[in-house]
Amino acid sequence: MELSQYLEVFIEESKEHLQACNDQLLLLEKNPEDLGIVNEIFRSAHTLKGMSATMGYEDLANLTHKMENVLDGIRNGIISVTSEVLDVVFLAMDDLEIMVESIAGGGDGKHDVSKVMDQLHKIEKGESIEVNKAAQEVAASVAVEAPDLRLTYDDFEQTVIQQSKEQGFDCFEVTVALREDCLLKAARVFMVFEVLEKCGEVIKSNPTVEMLEEENFDTHFTVTLITKEPSNDIQQKAMKVSEVENVSVISVNLQERTVKNSVETIENAESKKSTSSSATANKKSAENSNAAGHVSHSNKTIRVNIERLDVLMNLFEELVIDRGRLEQISRDLNNPELHETVERMSRISGDLQNIILNMRMVPVETVFNRFPKMVRQLARDLNKKINLEIIGAETELDRTVIDEIGDPLVHLIRNALDHGVETPDIRLKNGKSEDGTITLKAYHSGNHVFIEISDDGAGINREKVLQKAISKGIVHEHEADSLSDKQVYELILSSGFSTADKISDISGRGVGLDVVKSTIESLGGSITIDSVEGSGSVFIIQLPLTLSIISVMLVEVGKEKFAIPLSSIIETAIIKNTDILTAHNQKVIDFRGKVVPLVFLKDVFEVPETIDESGFTSVIIVRKAEKMAALVVDSFIGQQEIVLKSLGNYLLNVFAISGATILGNGQVALIVDCNALIK
Known part of the structure; x- marks a missing residue:
C-alpha cells in the first residue's frame, strides 16, 4: 500500500492526539482519581500507536505502546498517579513530539527513546503484574461480547423498507466486528461501507456515520442495507476487508422492530443528536488547531x-x-x-x-496550547508553585500572525516565571499565597486582537531599571526623573537590556525583549508594559486581525501618494500656520493640551516641495503607545481598503516604509510605517 499520500493526514492527526494527551495529563495531575481522564488519554495514545505502526514508524509506535501500558496500569488501579510518574509520561510525550516534528520535516521519525522506555518499564515493573493480567482478562472477556446494535426505524424509514420489499429488494442488518487490535478503525469502516454500497444502498447505521468516522465506537457496528444480493454473498464480501473478525447478516422484520411510542423515538433522536453534536464539536475544535488551516460549513469541517x-x-x-x-x-x-x-x-x-x-482565521489556542505543559515543567525546575490561567483561547487571528507570535509569547512567559513570580517562601513572607498566577488573556477590540501576559509577582523595580539604563547609556541621567513609569518600564525592551542579577537558562527579565518588540512591530503590532512593584506586571500586545488587506488614509505629499494605516491614526486636522510653535529646535503643535512634534513627510521621503500659500497645514495625528506625532501632508485623499504588498528583496529596510499598494488608477502608493517615525 502506498502510504506517502496519507503522510500529511498522519502528521496533522498525530499532532492533535499529542495535544489532547498533553491537555488531559495536566488535568489528570489535578484530578488523579478521575479515570475518565485516563481513558481519554489512553484512547488518544492507542490511536496514535495504531497510526504509527501502520505508517511504519517503529520508535513512535513502541514508545506509545510502553506509555499505553503505564496508562493501563493507572486505569486498573495498579499504578498511582503521582507527579513523578507524570514527569516520566511527559518526557515520553516530549520524545513523541520530537519524532512527529522529525517526520513533518521530512525525516524518518527515528529517535533514541531507550532512556524514557526504561523509566516507563520501571514504573510498570514496580507494580503487581498478576492483578493487572487478571483485570485485563476480565476486560477482554467483557469486550468480546457484541453489544446489542439492533436498529429501530421511524415512519419514513419503515416506508422506504416496505416499498423496497414490494419492488423485490431485501433489507438486511449487517453487523461487523473488527479485531480488538484493529488499526485505523475509521479506515476499516470506510472500506466496509465501500463494499456494501456496491451491493446495494445503506440507509442507516448504528453508531451514526459521524461517530464511526471519529472512531467513537468499540469494535462493532451495524448498517441497514437494501439489496438484491443474497445474504451469504454480502457476508463473504464484507469478510474480505482486512481486520474484520466477524460479519453477521440478518433479515429485517418490521413487525418486530415497530417503535414502541413517539416519546421513545424523540428520546433516542435527541440522545443521538446530542452525542453526534458533541463528537462533531470535539472534532471541529481539534481541526481548528491543525497546521493545514480549516474551512467550516454548518456542522461539517474539512481540511484545507x-x-x-x-x-x-x-x-x-x-x-x-x-x-x-x-x-x-x-x-x-x-x-x-x-x-x-x-x-x-x-x-x-x-x-x-x-x-x-x-x-x-485560527484560534489563538493553537499557540496557547503549548504553554500549560511548559509552565508546569519550568515551575518544577525553579521550585515555584505557579498556576497558568488562559482566557479567550477561542479568539481568532490571521494564520500569518499566529505563526509569528508564538516565540515572543514563549519568551514573555518564561521571563514571568523566572523573574516575575517569586518563590513560595518569599511570597509567604510578603503576605501572598504560595501559588503564583500567570494569566494569558486574548480578546478582540475593533480591528485588533490584544494579548495580555500578566503575573502577580514582584513587579518591575523602577530605580533598578533606571540605574541599569543609565549605566548602559540608554538614557542620560538628567532625563531619568522626567520619565513616566510606563516609559521606564519600556526601557527593558531596549537591545541588550537586563535587570537580572544572574543569568539563568530560563533567561532574565529583559534579556532578548528587544527581539520580542521587533517581532511584534514587524507584524504591525505594538507592546506596552504596566507594573506595580510588589504586585505584578502586565505586558499588553496589540496585533492587527490580518496583514494582507488593511484600511488606510490616502494622502498626497507633492505629487506622491502615501497610505497611512488607520490603526495608527488618532485624528486628522487642518491647522493655521501661526499655531505652529518651536521647542528645542523642533516644530510642535498644541494638540488638546499636549505638545506634539511635527514630522514633515516631504522631508522624510525627500519629495520635491510644492508652494502652498493657503496659510494652513494638513496634519494626521498618529500614536505609538504613549507617544504621538503629527504627520504633515499636503492634502487628504480619503479612506480606502488597500492590499499590502512587499517591496521585495531589493528594497529591504527602507526607512519608515512598510510596503506598497496599487491604487485604482494604476499608481503605486507607499505605506508609511508610523512606528518608525515616532521617536
Missing part, C-alpha cells in the same frame, strides 16, 4: 492546506486592486448604470473578502 488559502488570498488581492480601478473609472465616466453595477460588485466582493479572511 494553508498554501491553497494563500493562493486564494493572492487572487482576491488582485480582485481588490481591479475593484478600486473600476470604482475610479465609474466616478470618471459618471454613468449611472455602470455606477450601480460597480456598487453591487463592491458589496459582493466585500462579503467575499470577509469570508476569505475568516477562512484564514
Whole structure:
C-alpha cells in the first residue's frame, strides 16, 4: 500500500492526539482519581500507536505502546498517579513530539527513546503484574461480547423498507466486528461501507456515520442495507476487508422492530443528536488547531492546506486592486448604470473578502496550547508553585500572525516565571499565597486582537531599571526623573537590556525583549508594559486581525501618494500656520493640551516641495503607545481598503516604509510605517 499520500493526514492527526494527551495529563495531575481522564488519554495514545505502526514508524509506535501500558496500569488501579510518574509520561510525550516534528520535516521519525522506555518499564515493573493480567482478562472477556446494535426505524424509514420489499429488494442488518487490535478503525469502516454500497444502498447505521468516522465506537457496528444480493454473498464480501473478525447478516422484520411510542423515538433522536453534536464539536475544535488551516460549513469541517488559502488570498488581492480601478473609472465616466453595477460588485466582493479572511482565521489556542505543559515543567525546575490561567483561547487571528507570535509569547512567559513570580517562601513572607498566577488573556477590540501576559509577582523595580539604563547609556541621567513609569518600564525592551542579577537558562527579565518588540512591530503590532512593584506586571500586545488587506488614509505629499494605516491614526486636522510653535529646535503643535512634534513627510521621503500659500497645514495625528506625532501632508485623499504588498528583496529596510499598494488608477502608493517615525 502506498502510504506517502496519507503522510500529511498522519502528521496533522498525530499532532492533535499529542495535544489532547498533553491537555488531559495536566488535568489528570489535578484530578488523579478521575479515570475518565485516563481513558481519554489512553484512547488518544492507542490511536496514535495504531497510526504509527501502520505508517511504519517503529520508535513512535513502541514508545506509545510502553506509555499505553503505564496508562493501563493507572486505569486498573495498579499504578498511582503521582507527579513523578507524570514527569516520566511527559518526557515520553516530549520524545513523541520530537519524532512527529522529525517526520513533518521530512525525516524518518527515528529517535533514541531507550532512556524514557526504561523509566516507563520501571514504573510498570514496580507494580503487581498478576492483578493487572487478571483485570485485563476480565476486560477482554467483557469486550468480546457484541453489544446489542439492533436498529429501530421511524415512519419514513419503515416506508422506504416496505416499498423496497414490494419492488423485490431485501433489507438486511449487517453487523461487523473488527479485531480488538484493529488499526485505523475509521479506515476499516470506510472500506466496509465501500463494499456494501456496491451491493446495494445503506440507509442507516448504528453508531451514526459521524461517530464511526471519529472512531467513537468499540469494535462493532451495524448498517441497514437494501439489496438484491443474497445474504451469504454480502457476508463473504464484507469478510474480505482486512481486520474484520466477524460479519453477521440478518433479515429485517418490521413487525418486530415497530417503535414502541413517539416519546421513545424523540428520546433516542435527541440522545443521538446530542452525542453526534458533541463528537462533531470535539472534532471541529481539534481541526481548528491543525497546521493545514480549516474551512467550516454548518456542522461539517474539512481540511484545507494553508498554501491553497494563500493562493486564494493572492487572487482576491488582485480582485481588490481591479475593484478600486473600476470604482475610479465609474466616478470618471459618471454613468449611472455602470455606477450601480460597480456598487453591487463592491458589496459582493466585500462579503467575499470577509469570508476569505475568516477562512484564514485560527484560534489563538493553537499557540496557547503549548504553554500549560511548559509552565508546569519550568515551575518544577525553579521550585515555584505557579498556576497558568488562559482566557479567550477561542479568539481568532490571521494564520500569518499566529505563526509569528508564538516565540515572543514563549519568551514573555518564561521571563514571568523566572523573574516575575517569586518563590513560595518569599511570597509567604510578603503576605501572598504560595501559588503564583500567570494569566494569558486574548480578546478582540475593533480591528485588533490584544494579548495580555500578566503575573502577580514582584513587579518591575523602577530605580533598578533606571540605574541599569543609565549605566548602559540608554538614557542620560538628567532625563531619568522626567520619565513616566510606563516609559521606564519600556526601557527593558531596549537591545541588550537586563535587570537580572544572574543569568539563568530560563533567561532574565529583559534579556532578548528587544527581539520580542521587533517581532511584534514587524507584524504591525505594538507592546506596552504596566507594573506595580510588589504586585505584578502586565505586558499588553496589540496585533492587527490580518496583514494582507488593511484600511488606510490616502494622502498626497507633492505629487506622491502615501497610505497611512488607520490603526495608527488618532485624528486628522487642518491647522493655521501661526499655531505652529518651536521647542528645542523642533516644530510642535498644541494638540488638546499636549505638545506634539511635527514630522514633515516631504522631508522624510525627500519629495520635491510644492508652494502652498493657503496659510494652513494638513496634519494626521498618529500614536505609538504613549507617544504621538503629527504627520504633515499636503492634502487628504480619503479612506480606502488597500492590499499590502512587499517591496521585495531589493528594497529591504527602507526607512519608515512598510510596503506598497496599487491604487485604482494604476499608481503605486507607499505605506508609511508610523512606528518608525515616532521617536
